Amino acid sequence: xxxxxxxxxxxxxxxxxxxxxxxxxxxxxxxxxxxxxxxxxxxxxxxxxxxxxxxxxxxxxxxxxxxxxxxxxxxxxxxxxxxxxxxxxxxxxxxxxxxxxxxxxxxxxxxxxxxxxx
Amino acid sequence: xxxxxxxxxxxxxxxxxxxxxxxxxxxxxxxxxxxxxxxxxxxxxxxxxxxxxxxxxxxxxxxxxxxxxxxxxxxxxxxxxxxxxxxxxxxxxxxxxxxxxxxxxxxxxxxxxxxxxxxxxxxxxxxxxxxxxxxxxxxxxxxxxxxxxxxxxxxxxxxxxxxxxxxxxxxxxxxxxxxxxxxxxxxxxxxxxxxxxxxxxxxxxxxxxx
Amino acid sequence: xxxxxxxxxxxxxxxxxxxxxxxxxxxxxxxxxxxxxxxxxxxxxxxxxxxxxxxxxxxxxxxxxxxxxxxxxxxxxxxxxxxxxxxxxxxxxxxxxxxxxxxxxxxxxxxxxxxxxxxxxxxxxxxxxxxxxxxxxxxxxxxxxxxxxxxxxxxxxxxxxxxxxxxxxxxxxxxxxxxxxxxxxxxxxxxxxxxxxxxxxxxxxxxxxxxxxxxxxxxxxxxxxxxxxxxxxxxxxxxxxxxxxxxxxxxxxxxxxxxxxxxxxxxxxxxxxxxxxxxxxxxxxxxxxxxxxxxxxxxxxxxxxxxxxxxxxxxxxxxxxxxxxxxxxxxxxxxxxxxxxxxxxxxxxx
Numbered sequence: 001x002x003x004x005x006x007x008x009x010x011x012x013x014x015x016x017x018x019x020x021x022x023x024x025x026x027x028x029x030x031x032x033x034x035x036x037x038x039x040x041x042x043x044x045x046x047x048x049x050x051x052x053x054x055x056x057x058x059x060x061x062x063x064x065x066x067x068x069x070x071x072x073x074x075x076x077x078x079x080x081x082x083x084x085x086x087x088x089x090x091x092x093x094x095x096x097x098x099x100x101x102x103x104x105x106x107x108x109x110x111x112x113x114x115x116x117x118x
Numbered sequence: 119x120x121x122x123x124x125x126x127x128x129x130x131x132x133x134x135x136x137x138x139x140x141x142x143x144x145x146x147x148x149x150x151x152x153x154x155x156x157x158x159x160x161x162x163x164x165x166x167x168x169x170x171x172x173x174x175x176x177x178x179x180x181x182x183x184x185x186x187x188x189x190x191x192x193x194x195x196x197x198x199x200x201x202x203x204x205x206x207x208x209x210x211x212x213x214x215x216x217x218x219x220x221x222x223x224x225x226x227x228x229x230x231x232x233x234x235x236x237x238x239x240x241x242x243x244x245x246x247x248x249x250x251x252x253x254x255x256x257x258x259x260x261x262x263x264x265x266x267x268x269x270x271x272x273x274x275x276x277x278x279x280x281x282x283x284x285x286x287x288x289x290x291x292x293x294x295x296x297x298x299x300x301x302x303x304x305x306x307x308x309x310x311x312x313x314x315x316x317x318x319x320x321x322x323x324x325x326x327x328x
Numbered sequence: 329x330x331x332x333x334x335x336x337x338x339x340x341x342x343x344x345x346x347x348x349x350x351x352x353x354x355x356x357x358x359x360x361x362x363x364x365x366x367x368x369x370x371x372x373x374x375x376x377x378x379x380x381x382x383x384x385x386x387x388x389x390x391x392x393x394x395x396x397x398x399x400x401x402x403x404x405x406x407x408x409x410x411x412x413x414x415x416x417x418x419x420x421x422x423x424x425x426x427x428x429x430x431x432x433x434x435x436x437x438x439x440x441x442x443x444x445x446x447x448x449x450x451x452x453x454x455x456x457x458x459x460x461x462x463x464x465x466x467x468x469x470x471x472x473x474x475x476x477x478x479x480x481x482x483x484x485x486x487x488x489x490x491x492x493x494x495x496x497x498x499x500x501x502x503x504x505x506x507x508x509x510x511x512x513x514x515x516x517x518x519x520x521x522x523x524x525x526x527x528x529x530x531x532x533x534x535x536x537x538x539x540x541x542x543x544x545x546x547x548x549x550x551x552x553x554x555x556x557x558x559x560x561x562x563x564x565x566x567x568x569x570x571x572x573x574x575x576x577x578x579x580x581x582x583x584x585x586x587x588x589x590x591x592x593x594x595x596x597x598x599x600x601x602x603x604x605x606x607x608x609x610x611x612x613x614x615x616x617x618x619x620x621x622x623x624x625x626x627x628x629x630x631x632x633x634x635x636x637x638x639x640x641x642x643x644x645x646x647x648x649x650x651x652x653x654x655x656x657x658x659x660x661x662x663x664x665x666x667x668x669x670x671x672x673x674x675x676x677x678x
Contacts, residue, residue, distance in 0.1 A: 005169050006125070007353055007449035008457065011438040012431060014357045018365075019430030019578050023411070023423065026574020030410045058288050060198065060490055063647075064191035065284040067493040069277050070655070071187040074500035075179050076262075076273070077662075078456060081507035083259030084669065091263040092666050094270060099659065101274040105281035106655070114285045115651040116644075121346035151474060155421075158467070174453050178460045186463030186496075190470070190489065197474050198486075253452040255513055 062114060073102060130170060136163035150196045158189045175255040356448040360437045368584040369399035375632050382636040409573035414476055417570065421475035426571065426578035429468025432461040433585035440592055441516040443602050443617045454515045455503060458593065462548075465586065466492050468579070469567050476570035484566020487556055487643065494650035495544040501658035502541035505534050506597045508665050509676055519601035524675060525613075526605035531598040533668060533676045536661050538598045540654045542627070545590035547646065549583060551631055553638035554646055587631055588624065595623035 080087075080095050087094075109115060140160040147153045161184050168177035262270055340348070373388065373395070380387030388395035413419055439454035441447040451457055466489055473485020509530055510518040522529045531538045547554035556566075568579045595601060602620045607613045641649070668677050 002126070002170065002172075003122075003349070004449040004451050005174070006129075007356070008435070008438050008451060009129075009166070010353050011357060011448065012435040012461075014361065015431035015434035016427055018361060018434055019427035019582075020423075022430075022578050022581070023426060023574050026407055026409075026411050026577070029407050030573050032410055034413075036415070058290065060194055060486060061191070062284060062288045063490045063493060064187075064194045065288075066281065067497065068183070068187045068191060069280050069284075070497040071183055071500070072277060074497070074504065075183050076270070077501075077504040078179075078507065078513070079175065079255045079259030080263055081259075081504050082253070082511060082513055083256045083263070084508055085511055086256070086260050087263045089670070090267070091259075092670070094263045094267050096663070096666070097271055098274040099662070101271070101278050102281075103659065105278040106659075109281060109285060110652065112285050112289060114289055115647065121344065125346070155471070174451075175456070178453055178456045181460040182456070182463055186460060186466070187493075190466055190493065193470055193474075194486075194489070197470070197482075253513065255453055255456070 066109065066114070069105075073099075126170070130167065133163045133166045133170075136160075137167070151193065154189065154192045154196050157192070158185055161185050161189065173254065175253075175258055353448075356438075360448060361434055364434065364437060364585055364588065365581070367588055368581055369403070371584050371588065371628060372402070372580075373399050374628075375635070378629065378632045379636045382633070403577065406573055406577040411573040411575045412570070414478060414570045416477045418475040418477070421471050422570075423575075425468050425472035425475055426568075426575050426582070427468075428471065429465055429582040430578050430585070432465045433582045433589060436461045436589055437592075439515055440589075440596070441519065441601065442620060444520075444615060445516065446602075446617065447516060450514070450516065453513045455507070455513045455518070455597075458515075458589075459500065459503065462586070462589075463496060465582075468582070472571065472579070473567040476567075478570050480569045481567050484569065488550060488567055491554065491556065491643075491646055491650070492548055492550075494647055495547040495654070498540055498650055498654035498658060499544040499548060501655065501662065502534075502537040502544065503597070505537040505658065505661055505665055506530060508662070508669065509534065515596055515601075519596055519603060522600045523603055523607065525607045526600065528675055529598065529600040529603075530676065533665070533673065534598060534661070536657050538594070540658055541598070542590075542594055542630075544650070544654060545594065546631060546634060547650065549586045549590060551583075551587065552635040553641050555640060556643050556646060587628060591624045591627035591631070592620070594627055595620060599623050 076098065077095070080091060084091055137160050140156040140163065143156040144153045144160065147156060161180060165177045165180040165185070168180060343351075376398075377387040377395075388398040391397040391401045413422060436458045438448045439451050439457055447454075469485050469488050469492070473482045473488075476482075506518065507513065510521045512518060512521070568576055571579060600619075601623075602615045602617055604613045604615055604619050607615075671677075
């Protein structure tokens, strides 16, 4: 098993290397003539005004938090789905209760309009 | 030592050093975004170590949930709040004692656990290694949904609590935005639902058509 | 000749096992990465040709026979272009972002089986590994948006991140449906569970999940009609607006490599991977990598077709589709599948 994961690790390294090498090749081959106008952030021809790191709608945090919760649900569903035949009806029932509780949350989310995007 | 064992050890020390290094950078980096990114690196290193110890499911879930979801939220928060490092450092002296106490407690707990383990006091039974051919994930599923079923349902309640509190804390309706209400759009049946007929008096005298 | 072959065999045997392993792995990397990059090159060509003909144009036809060398011309052009580092940008992160978005698109192929027992690493938790790796792709986008120090890039990155997040959930739930049917996370075994002719494939009992998965995959790769992240008519290209030259090319490469990857996953999970649709009939019924490539090709063609046909969604519509349509559909179908499992619905759940 571990040797397989070593292969995975080497592939991850290769993935990083391929991306990095391509950019480095680009940096080496291409000209490099920095210029104030060229390097200024792109704002459709306007002079950049105020800080580019803006404050954002709180809605994005909410999306991120809900994403974590649903991601955890998926994390719970994966081992369940894989061992379903071994755990039989007990397992099926356990997950039904689990999902029922979370569907309550989902309905609440829906009714409160947390998934509404303005 | 066989080449396999050497590789194993070398990789272990490499990624363990990776955790320590990125952990240090988390608290020393000046920019909070960099701190968050080093925390990501630390978690990835930890996940690799877990996989190395045979916990493939947990290692990958660590990447999926913590790196793929929790840290994304951290980054959202840190990037969007645009925290100024200087103002944050102001409270340093005030919070330092509390921080020291908490880190001291954690260090003591870890020390205690390790102490017990190495002196054989805690006598923790070694978990049996799963026989070859049975996947880690399946084994975990078998235990979690039968033996630990109540704990599992409590997890659902905690997640529900998470959903509700997140919504209660952050959801604000802004009154002046227009949004599409599909139900209202679909409810339109008769002409009179979306159209008002206005009687116009005929004031074009003498130029009558038809 | 015989003598030479024998010589090589004995020379190979004399190499220590770990060197053999390293050489072998290097060979696998080349055998996967080179075709992936070449297919990306020709996918861009195919895209321009297909959309061209759909819009009564002929697409690129100047470089080489019928424009067949066009992708290489594009790559050489991009290589010669300056990589502009914007002022006040964070140079390291600016460099790392495209690399991070490229990594999962290459690394995830390690567990994809191309033919029976034909994956670079036969990992038990293969599907989970792919899900975890692709969930890292979001970092390339967030970091590039933040590191470029540009409003447009940051806005595009945030929109794109929120969108990817919503569809990742739908994708995850759809995958759970496949796991329930196959009872394993190993991609090779998932295919084997679908053996039999095409009516044994999972796209029939999991029909709603196929739609959810594939549409989410399109959204996840930021393709039209879900490409508000790029939205050239509104926010001028989103998170990679400040990228030029090869740095941009890497983002581009990653997007197309991801398209191929999600098509491969869809063909493996729902359409039997390397299995032949005519299993049981001699000759054409044999499993082969060709079938997998054919299925990937058909799904990729669908993605190009989407681009030529559908107008872009509005952002609130995208979020609504992800959260309010796909997640409920997948949840309902998980319960339906539970019922299938109880009654042992043949031929998929027997």
